[in-house]
Amino acid sequence: MVKKVLKFGGTSVGSIERIQHVANIIRQEKDKGHQIIAIVSAMAGKTNELINLSKKLSKEFDKRELDVLLSSGEQITCALLAGALLKIKIKAKSWLNWQIPILTEGEHANARIINIHLSKIEEFLKHGVAIIPGFQGISKNGDITTIGRGGSDATAVAFAKLFNADSCEIYTDVDGVYSSDPNNIPVAKKIEKISYDEMLELSSLGAKVMQSSAVQTAMMYDIPLEVRSTFTNRKGTRIFNKQNIDYSKSVTGVAYSKDDAKITLIGVEDKPGVAANIFEPLNRAQINVDMVIQNISSDEKLTDVTFTIKRDDLLKTKDILEGNKSINYKKITHNQDVSKVSIVGAGMVSTPGITYRMFRGLADSKINILAISTSEIKLSVIIKQEDTLKAVKKLHSIFDLD
Numbered sequence: 001m002v003k004k005v006l007k008f009g010g011t012s013v014g015s016i017e018r019i020q021h022v023a024n025i026i027r028q029e030k031d032k033g034h035q036i037i038a039i040v041s042a043m044a045g046k047t048n049e050l051i052n053l054s055k056k057l058s059k060e061f062d063k064r065e066l067d068v069l070l071s072s073g074e075q076i077t078c079a080l081l082a083g084a085l086l087k088i089k090i091k092a093k094s095w096l097n098w099q100i101p102i103l104t105e106g107e108h109a110n111a112r113i114i115n116i117h118l119s120k121i122e123e124f125l126k127h128g129v130a131i132i133p134g135f136q137g138i139s140k141n142g143d144i145t146t147i148g149r150g151g152s153d154a155t156a157v158a159f160a161k162l163f164n165a166d167s168c169e170i171y172t173d174v175d176g177v178y179s180s181d182p183n184n185i186p187v188a189k190k191i192e193k194i195s196y197d198e199m200l201e202l203s204s205l206g207a208k209v210m211q212s213s214a215v216q217t218a219m220m221y222d223i224p225l226e227v228r229s230t231f232t233n234r235k236g237t238r239i240f241n242k243q244n245i246d247y248s249k250s251v252t253g254v255a256y257s258k259d260d261a262k263i264t265l266i267g268v269e270d271k272p273g274v275a276a277n278i279f280e281p282l283n284r285a286q287i288n289v290d291m292v293i294q295n296i297s298s299d300e301k302l303t304d305v306t307f308t309i310k311r312d313d314l315l316k317t318k319d320i321l322e323g324n325k326s327i328n329y330k331k332i333t334h335n336q337d338v339s340k341v342s343i344v345g346a347g348m349v350s351t352p353g354i355t356y357r358m359f360r361g362l363a364d365s366k367i368n369i370l371a372i373s374t375s376e377i378k379l380s381v382i383i384k385q386e387d388t389l390k391a392v393k394k395l396h397s398i399f400d401l402d
Contacts (some may be wrong), residue, residue, distance in 0.1 A: 004029060004164045007039040007134065007156035011129040012230035013077050014044035022230065024083035025171070026129055030090055037126050037163060037310040039134045039156040040081055042073025047149075063108035067146045069099070072150070074133030082131045085194055091128035095121060097136045102155070104137035104145045111145035111214075113137055113158045132159065144166045153214035159335065161221045168209060168218065168225050169236075175229035176237035177202070177209050180254045182338045184389055187402040191252060192235075195242035195346050198252050199225075205342045206257030207261070215239070219254040250351035251399035254392050257340045260290070260387055261314045262370060264306040265321070267330030270297040278305060285320055290340075291373040291382065302330075306371060308382060311336050338370060339388040343379040343395055349376045361398040367391050 006026065015020050022038075029036050029258050050069050054061040074110035085092035102119060104111035114318055121130045134152025139145050147154055154341070160168035177199065178188040194202075196219030203212035210229055218225050218239070228236025235317060268274055282289060288306045297303040309317055313337055321332055362369060367390065370380035383391055396402055 002032070002034045003163055004034050005037045005039060005156050005160040005163060005165045005168045007043065007152055007170050008081075008149050008230065009152065009172045010034050010041040010044040010046070010169070012169060013040055013081065015402050016080070018230070019080050020084050022171075023088060023090070025230070026085060027088060027090050030129065034311045036129045037121075037125065037159050037165075038081065038131050039152055039159060040077040040131060041134050041152045042070075043077055046073040046076070056289065064143055065297045067108045068144050070146055071133065071136040071144050075260060076136055076312050078131045078133050080347065085131075089091045092110060092131060092375070093124060093128060094131040094133075097133060098138045098142075098162060099252050100132070101375060102137035102180050103157075104139055104390075106145070108143075109146055109148065111137060111139065111153065113147065116162050116335055118162055122125055123140065129213075134232060148211075150208075150211035150214075153211040154217065157214045157217045157225075159221050161217065164221070168223055170225065170227045171230040172209065172227065173229065173231070173233055174209065174227075175234050176227050177207070178238075180250065180392055180396050181207075181256070185254075185392060185396055187396065189401065192239050192242070193238050194322075196239060197242060197377055198346055201375075202253055202255050204382065205255040205344065205378070206259070207253070207255045217276065222262050223231060225358070231308055246257065249400060250347040250354060251345040251395075252345045252347075253344050253398075254395045254401065255344060256388055258388065259311050260308050260382065261311040262306060262335060262338050262382060263317060263321075263335040264304055264333045265327075267302045267305050268305050269328055270301055270303040271302060274327060277307065277324070278321070279307075281320050281324055282309075282317060285316065287320075289315055291371045291380070293371055308338075308340070313367070330395075337383045337385045338382050339391075340377055340382055341388065341391045341401065343393065345399075346377050346380050348379070355379060356400055361394045362391060365390055365394045367394075 007021050029397045046104050099318040103115045106112050133186045134155040136146050175231055176190040180188040182188045200215045203210050203215050225239040226236045293306040295304045367380045367387045
């Protein structure tokens with residue numbers, strides 16, 4: 001018997017009519033004799049609505065209570081979808097995180113799934129559909145936790161792993177993964193097949209189709225994924241290991257993010273241990289540092305250190321640096337009007353000239369590069385935010401993705 005995990009995002013369940021449509025998709029799968037677990041997000045806009053309610057009470061709303069509040073969005077969807085399935089004579093039942101349970105660890109708003117006990121629903125799955133709320137779990141202390149925005153993808157992949165599912169299908173409002181954001185790059189094309197590595201890079205670099213931690217888990221356990229549209233019958237994008245993919249192009253996609261900020265420490269002592277002293281307190285504060293550039297010292301005494309972080313962490317990072325007594329520097333500068341633009345492709349590693357072509361294209365478009373980061377299958381640059389779309393369109397054309 002084929003086992004499937006189907007995950008439906010917020011736009012897919014954004015109204016009663018759409019929930020009824022999702023119920024019909026599930027019925028078609030049940031008619032084929034498949035066992036189905038459905039993971040659902042909150043209805044589109046519901047999570048933001050709940051966040052705004054909390055902010056009306058307090059800008060520093062208690063994190064534990066915020067998790068309780070936000071988890072209600074998925075619970076509403078669970079009950080409505082179960083009701084829609086029962087109406088069309090499909091046996092279904094909603095299960096909340098504590099009823100299964102979905103066990104998590106870590107802090108509120110950023111927990112991670114460590115185990116799921118399927119014993120309570122395994123017997124039910126032989127005849128019915130289990131509807132599970134994404135994005136949430138329960139801690140060892142019995143507290144409701146959430147696992148970050150986009151966490152329903154992680155829930156779906158975790159269930160697919162433990163359910164030994166034959167596939168995990170991510171239903172959304174687009175019919176697959178594109179070579180760039182089709183809303184801003186009309187010539188972007190749908191990618192039929194993509195490797196876990198490439199999808200992981202695109203997800204972490206700003207592509208919003210899937211959560212990066214979900215892709216990482218799928219890659220670790222070789223769980224086949226498919227991203228597809230709730231609203232069409234067209235095939236989506238299949239995501240699996242690179243051995244199943246024929247790379248005819250060196251670059252698979254162009255991604256961008258406008259969520260970054262750049263910080264420079266000017267006049268830092270150029271000696272062993274200084275970099276560790278800069279970044280250790282940032283690590284303790286769980287601030288993710290991305291690109292790091294250290295200029296070559298002209299006098300072997302002072303240098304400049306530049307790095308990028310998420311824009312939301314800018315003020316916190318500045319406070320930590322200014323309070324760090326273990327480092328000496330002349331001044332701190334920062335720039336939050338920047339973007340990160342990246343090219344991604346598993347074929348890059350065996351194709352010479354990729355770096356030159358990217359830099360030449362940006363230079364021809366009179367776009368200045370502020371920072372650079374590379375890996376085997378990724379090349380990222382920091383540029384002025386106002387140049388973002390111009391850069392993406394140029395790179396999309398240069399690497400024959402139009």
